[in-house]
Amino acid sequence: MSETLGQMDRGAGVALWRQIAERLRADIAAGVYPHNARLPSEAELAGRFKVNRHTVRRAIGALAEENILRADRGRGTFVASRPIDYPIGRRTRFSEIVSRQKRQPGGRLVASSEEGADILVAEKLGIAPGSRVIRLETLSAVDGVPLTRATSWFPAERFPGLVAAYAETGSITKALERHGIADYTRLETRISARVAGADDAEHLSLPPGAVVLVSEAVNIDAEGNPIQFARARFAGDRVQIVVES
Amino acid sequence: MSETLGQMDRGAGVALWRQIAERLRADIAAGVYPHNARLPSEAELAGRFKVNRHTVRRAIGALAEENILRADRGRGTFVASRPIDYPIGRRTRFSEIVSRQKRQPGGRLVASSEEGADILVAEKLGIAPGSRVIRLETLSAVDGVPLTRATSWFPAERFPGLVAAYAETGSITKALERHGIADYTRLETRISARVAGADDAEHLSLPPGAVVLVSEAVNIDAEGNPIQFARARFAGDRVQIVVES
DNA sequence: ATTATTTGTCTATACAACTAGACAAAAATG
DNA sequence: CATTTTTGTCTAGTTGTATAGACAAATAAT
Structure with a gap:
């Protein structure tokens, strides 16, 4: 074409x-x-x-x-490189997606903190602004090449040892399993695009000024309670987001 | 935040x-x-x-x-401006989305042609490469401000008078109605991001170099036959794409 | 009315980006 | 082997980007 x-x-x-x-x-x-x-x-x-x-x-x-x-x-x-498809649906899991395409997933913890929820995070998690939340800054790679940088917020009281569990397993799905979350699903995903900031550019090994896809998503447990709000930034060219309806 | x-x-x-x-x-x-x-x-x-x-x-x-x-x-x-939410799901319709947010939709025909399907279009529409397809270049605006520029392909034999019908109604949904398509749904949507090309930039009144969201979608009729393949370019900042699962 | 704050316009200078042309070095072609 | 094609390196000149400082013009505050 x-x-x-x-x-x-x-x-x-x-x-x-x-x-x-x-x-x-x-x-x-x-x-x-x-x-x-x-x-x-x-x-x-x-x-x-x-x-x-x-x-x-x-x-x-x-x-x-x-x-x-x-x-x-x-x-x-x-x-010298191929792009990767990233499907988004009810059950989006980073490691599953990557493994399915016969590549090697890997996540690592960049930073973490416990803080008071701001208005946006509070609304998405259905809690009061100022409630304690755990913030996780993670970086996920495919075949060693960084693909997406994500910021996740979790209600702090429900997941006390989450930071350690993620640092150990490199997977949010596995870290949540240890807190009794056998399954979770995605409520909604909001996608926008912008030019990468200095911080994201550095972690994703992008020349600053490159395009990133920004995906904001809310995950809920089996009872419908929000357990995670995540804002992920994808290298806009190394990935294609696929929405299946 | x-x-x-x-x-x-x-x-x-x-x-x-x-x-x-x-x-x-x-x-x-x-x-x-x-x-x-x-x-x-x-x-x-x-x-x-x-x-x-x-x-x-x-x-x-x-x-x-x-x-x-x-x-x-x-x-x-x-x-001096507000952004607009653009939900994507099984039943995505431009004019419905915009009207729901109490704004004024408007579509106009930029160009059209009949041509042989290339490999990508043929695959998406489930027809043989080289089959005749109608190509529609459209521009959709909100409150007079251009929001998205789309290229759509339709199987030519099935929709003979489509170009005229769109030019008259300014709506693909209405144009398809005249060809007996009472309802259609979205099969999949692929979203990526890139820097706007000169052509898109001009039509969307963007400074060239601005970011566009690219959405590639296949629509099917009630029997599951592909009737439209569309590649839409959104002004990356005037819109937020919302995926509901 | 006076003062402080804010956007608008001007001049000058340093540096990055782009163009133009020439030639070298490696690989493919015949 | 000679020729062509291709990437790599160099010099020089032009245009765009960013900085610095000074002052004008409109508005808001005192």
Whole structure:
């Protein structure tokens, strides 16, 4: 469908090399250039985008830095990564999704704290503002490449040892199991997009300014009580969110 | 929750003024600065973001250009727009969603053509590649402000007069009704994010380089036959996509 | 009426981004 | 083996981005 063609937008606050990099990223994610495929030559791309070859080189350089592309002198430039599908439904579990696609999941704890719930968190968890909540900052990776950075809030009184349980297992599902939550489901998911902030960019190994998908979700237990409010940031190009109805 | 604070990322291909503009946009969409609220002064913002006042001014200027902000000399800078929720589920209809939020929907035909289905479209519609399909390029607005730009494909033999019917009604639901489709449902929706291309940016009145949400969806009739494949691009900040499970 | 605060406009300077052209080095082609 | 294609490196000039400071014009506060 969408050929790699068309004007870039000059002087709009986004450097040309970055626009080209994002375009190539999107094309790779969309399968225009599959795994191990050869990209058009730098001269060819420069012609298509109507920019100087050096500008294309900088875009390719940035993607090579992220191990998305690999450039071989005399041979060409090749695709070195595949995107991953991320289905969202009633029973969304990070590790299940990744394992199903025959890849290696991994989660680690970046930070945690206990704090008073602000208005948004309180509303989502159905508790009074100011109630104690546990905040978990986590980072989940696929095949060692960071994919999503999430902030989760849990009612503190219900899950006293949650931080330790997550740190040990690297999985929220398993950590909740230890607190007697055999099963939980997703109530709603809100998805938006924005440019990555410095903090997310660093943890997700993104060049700051790259696009992240933001997913805000509420999980409930079997009785319908909210047990988790999560805000996850996905590397917008390494993932495609799939909504099944 | 998220205060308007923190470092911007210098020299990452995205100009500081644009990063600040996107940050303010996100804060407005998230309700940190509600409708008609006053923003901190330029000097104050410059201090928070640790940039020169002129850089903040350029960011504000860009948002004012889009009628998201309004700057009054001597008084301050004010929020002039609200975001809209866009729920996705089994029965997603643009006009219903917008009307429910007490706003005025409007769709118009940008372009249309009949063409051979490429591999992706053929797969989604469950037809042979090369089969004739109708392509509709549409633009949907809320209160006169363009919100989403969509490309839809329909099997041509089944919907001969579809283009005229849409041009007349401004609604895909109504156009399909005339072809005997009393009801249809959504099979799956795939959501990704990228930087807006020149074409989308123009139609959505976005500064090129802004973020768009891309939603790819398949709609089926009561018998389960695919009748429409659509790729919609949303202004990433004027909308929040809500997934209900 | 005076003062302080806030946005608007101007000049000047430093640095990043983009373009242009030339040539080297490695690999594929015939 | 010679030729072509491709990525890598260098220099130089132009345009966009960000900083700094000063002052004007409108509004709000005292």
